Amino acid sequence: MQLTGNMFAQLAAELGHEISTLPDFPAEIRAPQGTLGGVSGFQVELGSDVYTPGDKADVIVAMNAAALKVCTLGSHFNHPQAHFDDEFALYHRHAIVIVDTDALTDKDLEKALYHTDNPFTELGIPESVQIVPVPLTSLTKEALKDSGMDNKAVLKCRNMFALGLIYWLFDEPMEKAIHLLEEKFKKKPALIAPNTKVIVDGYNYGQNLALNTTQIRLEELDAANKQPGRYTSIAGNKATAWGLIAAAQKAGKHLFLGSYPITPATDILHELAARKDMNVMAIQAEDEIAGVCTAIGAAFAGDLACTTTSGPGLSLKSEAIGLAVMAELPLVIVDVQRGGPSTGLPTKTEQTDLMQALYGRNGECPAVVIAASSSANCFDFAYMACKIALENMTPVILLTDTYLANGTGLWRVPTLEELPAIHPQSVPEELKGHFNPALRDERGVRYWAFPGMEGYEHRNIGLERDAEKGTISTNPENHEHMVLARKHKIEQIANSIPELKVIKSQISNHKSKMSETLLVGWGSTEGHLHAAANALGCDLAQFNYICPLPRNTREVLSQYKRIVVCELNTGQFATYLRAQFPELPIEQYNEIKGQPFAVERIVNHVKK
Amino acid sequence: MEASQFKSDQYVRFCPGCGDHAICMALQKAMAQIGIPTHQVAVISGIGCSSRMPHYLNTYGFNTIHGRGGAIATGVKTSHPEITVWQMSGDGDCLAIGGNHFIHEIRRNVDLNVCMFNNRIYGLTKGQYSPTSPKGFVSKSSPFGTVERPFVPAQLVLGAGGTFFARTLDVDMPTTVDCLVAAQQHKGCSIVECLVNCVIFNNGTHAWIADREQRAEHSIILKHGEKMIFGKDRDKGLAVEIDPVTFVPKIIVVPSDDPRVLTHDATQPDPTLHRLLGLMGQDRIVNVNAEVDNELPIALGVIRSVEADTYDQAVNRQITEVREKAKTKSFDELTATLDTFLL
Numbered sequence: 037m038q039l040t041g042n043m044f045a046q047l048a049a050e051l052g053h054e055i056s057t058l059p060d061f062p063a064e065i066r067a068p069q070g071t072l073g074g075v076s077g078f079q080v081e082l083g084s085d086v087y088t089p090g091d092k093a094d095v096i097v098a099m100n101a102a103a104l105k106v107c108t109l110g111s112h113f114n115h116p117q118a119h120f121d122d123e124f125a126l127y128h129r130h131a132i133v134i135v136d137t138d139a140l141t142d143k144d145l146e147k148a149l150y151h152t153d154n155p156f157t158e159l160g161i162p163e164s165v166q167i168v169p170v171p172l173t174s175l176t177k178e179a180l181k182d183s184g185m186d187n188k189a190v191l192k193c194r195n196m197f198a199l200g201l202i203y204w205l206f207d208e209p210m211e212k213a214i215h216l217l218e219e220k221f222k223k224k225p226a227l228i229a230p231n232t233k234v235i236v237d238g239y240n241y242g243q244n245l246a247l248n249t250t251q252i253r254l255e256e257l258d259a260a261n262k263q264p265g266r267y268t269s270i271a272g273n274k275a276t277a278w279g280l281i282a283a284a285q286k287a288g289k290h291l292f293l294g295s296y297p298i299t300p301a302t303d304i305l306h307e308l309a310a311r312k313d314m315n316v317m318a319i320q321a322e323d324e325i326a327g328v329c330t331a332i333g334a335a336f337a338g339d340l341a342c343t344t345t346s347g348p349g350l351s352l353k354s355e356a357i358g359l360a361v362m363a364e365l366p367l368v369i370v371d372v373q374r375g376g377p378s379t380g381l382p383t384k385t386e387q388t389d390l391m392q393a394l395y396g397r398n399g400e401c402p403a404v405v406i407a408a409s410s411s412a413n414c415f416d417f418a419y420m421a422c423k424i425a426l427e428n429m430t431p432v433i434l435l436t437d438t439y440l441a442n443g444t445g446l447w448r449v450p451t452l453e454e455l456p457a458i459h460p461q462s463v464p465e466e467l468k469g470h471f472n473p474a475l476r477d478e479r480g481v482r483y484w485a486f487p488g489m490e491g492y493e494h495r496n497i498g499l500e501r502d503a504e505k506g507t508i509s510t511n512p513e514n515h516e517h518m519v520l521a522r523k524h525k526i527e528q529i530a531n532s533i534p535e536l537k538v539i540k541s542q543i544s545n546h547k548s549k550m551s552e553t554l555l556v557g558w559g560s561t562e563g564h565l566h567a568a569a570n571a572l573g574c575d576l577a578q579f580n581y582i583c584p585l586p587r588n589t590r591e592v593l594s595q596y597k598r599i600v601v602c603e604l605n606t607g608q609f610a611t612y613l614r615a616q617f618p619e620l621p622i623e624q625y626n627e628i629k630g631q632p633f634a635v636e637r638i639v640n641h642v643k644k
Numbered sequence: 645m646e647a648s649q650f651k652s653d654q655y656v657r658f659c660p661g662c663g664d665h666a667i668c669m670a671l672q673k674a675m676a677q678i679g680i681p682t683h684q685v686a687v688i689s690g691i692g693c694s695s696r697m698p699h700y701l702n703t704y705g706f707n708t709i710h711g712r713g714g715a716i717a718t719g720v721k722t723s724h725p726e727i728t729v730w731q732m733s734g735d736g737d738c739l740a741i742g743g744n745h746f747i748h749e750i751r752r753n754v755d756l757n758v759c760m761f762n763n764r765i766y767g768l769t770k771g772q773y774s775p776t777s778p779k780g781f782v783s784k785s786s787p788f789g790t791v792e793r794p795f796v797p798a799q800l801v802l803g804a805g806g807t808f809f810a811r812t813l814d815v816d817m818p819t820t821v822d823c824l825v826a827a828q829q830h831k832g833c834s835i836v837e838c839l840v841n842c843v844i845f846n847n848g849t850h851a852w853i854a855d856r857e858q859r860a861e862h863s864i865i866l867k868h869g870e871k872m873i874f875g876k877d878r879d880k881g882l883a884v885e886i887d888p889v890t891f892v893p894k895i896i897v898v899p900s901d902d903p904r905v906l907t908h909d910a911t912q913p914d915p916t917l918h919r920l921l922g923l924m925g926q927d928r929i930v931n932v933n934a935e936v937d938n939e940l941p942i943a944l945g946v947i948r949s950v951e952a953d954t955y956d957q958a959v960n961r962q963i964t965e966v967r968e969k970a971k972t973k974s975f976d977e978l979t980a981t982l983d984t985f986l987l
Contacts (some may be wrong), residue, residue, distance in 0.1 A: 052985050219983070259987050266984035282975045292723050294715075312963045313970030314978060317723060319959070322748040326715035329708075329745070333688070333719020336706050337727065341719070359709050449979045487704040487720070487727045490683040495652070495698050495705035507654065508699070 037061075037099065039220070040195040041078025042444065047208055047216050048082040049269030049446050053254050055082045056411075056563060058089035058632065059442045063299070063383045070139075070147040072113055075106045079126075082206075084255040087563035089443065091634045093127040094252070095205065097198050099172070100139035101155055102148035107133070108159045111629070116151075119160030129164045134201065136194070138173035170241070172197050179237040183230045193234045200238020207251045210239055263448055270447040272411035272440035273300075276370055277307035279418025280342055281314045282450075286419075287426055287458040289340035293318040294330035296349065299382040300438045301372035304344040324352035328369065332356060335365040336496065338486035340422055340460075342368040347376045347389045350433075351396070357431050358397040359498045361522065364473070364482045366425035366432075366460070370418065373437040375630045384630030385438035387559055390608040393433040394583055400519045402526040404428070405583040407435040407559035412447035414440055417580060419455060420533075426460040428529055429481050435582075437604075439632050440560045460484070463492060472506030473497075480525045529584050536586035539566060539576040550574040553642065554596035556622075558582060558609050564633040565602055571639045579609070585616070593620050600625055600642055602633065645679050647672040652702040663814030663840025664693055664761060668700050670817055671730075671759070674824035675701070680728050688717040689732035690742055693768050694761035694840075697732040711742030714749045717756050718955075725956040728828065731758040736766050739775040739795050750804040750833050752955035757827040758835045760797060765846035783845075797837045798922025798947065802915045808834035809922060810946040814841060815854050819865055819944055826946045832954050852925075853942050866921065866945040868910040873900045874941050881905030882941075884917070895920050897939050910949040918948040 038059050045057045058079040067074035081090035098104035106113045110124035118124075127133065140155060152158045156167060176197045180190045196217075203213050214232055221227045270278075284291035293316065295305040308318040317334075321327040328343040335341035345353065350371045360367040373389045375381025393405045404424050408417040414436050421434040463483040467475060468491035476482050485492030494506065502509035503517050541550070550573045557565040558579040569576040577592060579585070593599055593613075601610035602625045610624040625641045627633060650672040658664040675685065685703035689695035690713035698705025704727075708716050713731050721729040731749075738746045738760045749756060765783065766772040772785035776797065780789040801809045808830045810823040820838065827834035839850045848854075853863040864874035864882065872882040883904035885896045893916065898904055912918070925942035972978045 050983050050985055257987070262987050264987050267987055268982045268984040281978070285975045290723065292719070294719060312966035313972050314975065315963060315967060317959060317963060319722060321715065322744055325712060326718070326745055326748070329712045329715030330719030330722065332708070333716040334723035336716070337686070337720045337724040339723050355709055356712060363706070449982060449984060452975045487686040487724065488683060490681070493682050493702060493704050495707065497707045498709050499707065
């Protein structure tokens with residue numbers, strides 16, 4: 037299902053539509069098929085002005101009885117008496133629901149815990165919903181009857197029949213679709229012909245049998261609002277990996293990744309391990325700690341060094357990140373947040389690592405924290421994380437999350453030339469022969485010399501160092517001085533990051549209360565908050581730079597009478613803002629369901 | 645080069661009488677003898693008395709966090725194989741908190757020179773038992789004696805697939821320098837177990853061989869290609885005896901003129917004999933109260949030194965090979981391969 041969803045989204049993007057996707061799958065690799073817990077879904081919104089994967093679907097493809105139930109009842113699927121409910125259903129009252137009727141046998145219904153033999157009545161699906169029954173399984177078998185494939189292989193092609201049907205429903209050109217399929221199956225050429233046949237048959241089924249429904253025409257992307265250039269679809273994790281690659285090449289540094297597999301960050305490791313052509317050294321370490329420590333070793337030796345992980349891994353790396361703060365080495369730590377604490381919800385999304393990123397280390401241990409806010413801009417913020425780290429000799433924690441990492445969005449492909457310059461910290465020639473690791477430039481950033489450079493031999497430490505000599509020091513005044521020097525170094529970065537820009541409401545209603553209301557978010561909620569702000573007619577401030585905050589933060593926020601900070605946690609960013617701006621009227625709206633926001637719920641809350 | 649070139653301007657703060665002083669001097673001598681310039685050398689350490697070593701060596705140095713020196717050294721060497729990388733660690737840093745990194749640097753055969761200072765005690769935290777303290781050892785954290793079996797580092801290193809293992813003693817400067825030089829010359833993960841005395845918390849832990857009177861009888865210095873002969877009068881030799889029933893091989897002491905006396909081959913790929921040599925005399929450290937076979941000497945010198953592909957070389961070679969064949973080598977070439985549409 038994930039492959040089918042991705043192919044549909046990618047095709048739409050390549051045809052010039054905006055896309056936003058939300059894969060949602062169980063943590064188990066092969067969850068029992070046909071059961072409610074085993075339902076794997078893929079949600080996509082396409083067209084123009086797309087900010088989110090959407091609250092409620094216009095079209096549902098339910099491949100079996102369990103999927104039909106989960107889509108209809110939403111998070112209430114486990115309640116034995118639950119019926120279709122506008123609040124919980126994953127589709128709206130006028131949606132098209134395509135169902136594989138071959139997967140509604142008594143056995144299927146039993147596995148999905150139905151009590152009767154009529155799932156549609158039992159679920160209370162309103163009559164306004166347009167149900168399109170299609171015997172997907174038998175049609176696929178029919179399509180492949182001469183292929184010589186065994187039954188198991190044939191059944192695997194069932195998704196492609198549905199995809200063909202969807203292509204017809206959305207009126208997508210088949211040539212491009214087949215080209216995309218050929219690309220996807222490049223490494224398994226034997227599968228190209230049968231899958232092509234099934235897709236085409238699915239498409240023709242829609243066309244010839246004239247399904248009792250009308251085709252949907254997608255709105256073309258609004259080119260006037262977009263920067264000219266080449267566009268494609270990209271998943272957040274891949275965008276992150278490519279941002280790191282671009283930064284290394286721009287900075288003239290080797291890219292080193294030390295990482296350990298962890299959901300949902302592992303795809304970054306996969307991508308970078310595959311990019312040896314880009315001169316990337318990606319090490320799969322023996323554990324999370326070794327992941328960050330090998331990276332610290334590479335940074336000590338002069339590389340652009342990164343480690344990628346999720347919340348539990350960030351916990352394990354804390355002590356080593358403290359070392360990089362103390363030793364003042366550039367280091368990029370990518371935390372693809374997932375539901376926590378502990379093992380939590382490994383495949384679900386949350387913004388609950390913010391406090392950990394800001395404060396989760398021993399001692400006074402400031403590091404830069406930034407967050408990407410769309411799958412595509414994971415590229416930009418991975419790039420900026422590297423730029424800030426290399427120019428300021430500091431660890432930078434980049435926060436993304438499951439939603440951004442696995443989701444895809446429309447990405448404008450930049451050239452290396454148009455990306456901002458990166459000037460890694462270096463060391464002045466005149467310090468040769470009397471270098472030490474405490475020496476700083478006028479910004480308060482220490483100089484960077486590394487093994488191989490003659491005349492700059494020095495000893496770096498995780499112990500406190502003397503502010504002048506760079507050697508071990510336990511002097512009380514020196515320690516306080518150094519704590520403040522490290523703090524100042526992070527604060528001065530606010531001088532080189534962009535100022536906070538408010539996304540102004542398009543509805544100009546000066547009398548409305550909403551003109552005095554500001555929605556505030558950070559990271560991956562940008563799309564949902566943008567859509568909510570549009571619906572409400574209020575302004576939005578979405579933060580990507582969290583520590584340090586943009587210089588004009590107080591100035592911007594103090595212009596509003598009501599500030600609603602919306603986050604997928606219990607209020608971590610709201611707490612952070614209140615601590616810095618106690619005079620501001622900060623409210624909060626939070627959801628911690630392991631899912632992105634629903635725009636409608638934000639709107640309803642803010643209206644109240 | 646001169647040993648003084650490798651001496652930093654820092655006052656050496658090991659306790660007076662600590663065995664680490666001797667290893668520090670031996671390191672400076674060995675580095676001078678090897679002759680790699682100071683700026684091409686990086687010395688990485690974790691936490692502990694021995695991990696202070698980088699401060700006293702005029703090379704690049706990094707005194708990091710407890711147990712992680714191995715992982716950080718792996719990062720330095722793999723990203724920059726042209727740099728000579730040393731790791732300074734102790735029995736606690738290396739075998740307890742850093743155990744995972746230790747076995748994996750050995751398994752991967754990262755080209756590091758690892759000095760593992762074994763004083764069988766936690767000194768810097770003021771006297772707790774370590775993973776090499778004998779069973780029954782009384783310390784501040786084991787007032788009634790430890791109940792756990794210690795590691796024999798040689799066995800652990802060989803078990804992890806180690807390509808180089810040497811053992812040396814703080815009071816034997818020539819052997820220490822030889823072992824350190826050999827460790828650097830060996831391409832791969834070279835572990836040098838430095839038996840050092842902790843004069844404050846575990847004084848005399850290695851007295852059985854450190855004591856000048858007894859050393860010749862209780863230890864043997866193994867040299868590649870030379871007969872395994874020891875004793876004050878060099879009258880004893882080592883031979884292997886195989887039990888006719890169990891086929892278990894065992895090292896025995898025979899007169900030095902016995903034709904069965906073994907000739908040391910450190911380069912033998914099969915680790916069986918190296919393991920037996922490494923285990924000689926170790927039963928006395930496994931159990932403080934055990935009846936020990938005093939006859940077998942503790943082996944010093946290079947016990948094992950075999951050639952194998954190193955991790956750092958293999959990683960870099962793979963990148964080079966991929967890049968030679970690659971059609972895309974830069975970011976712009978990479979993005980040119982994407983399916984895109986124009987706006």
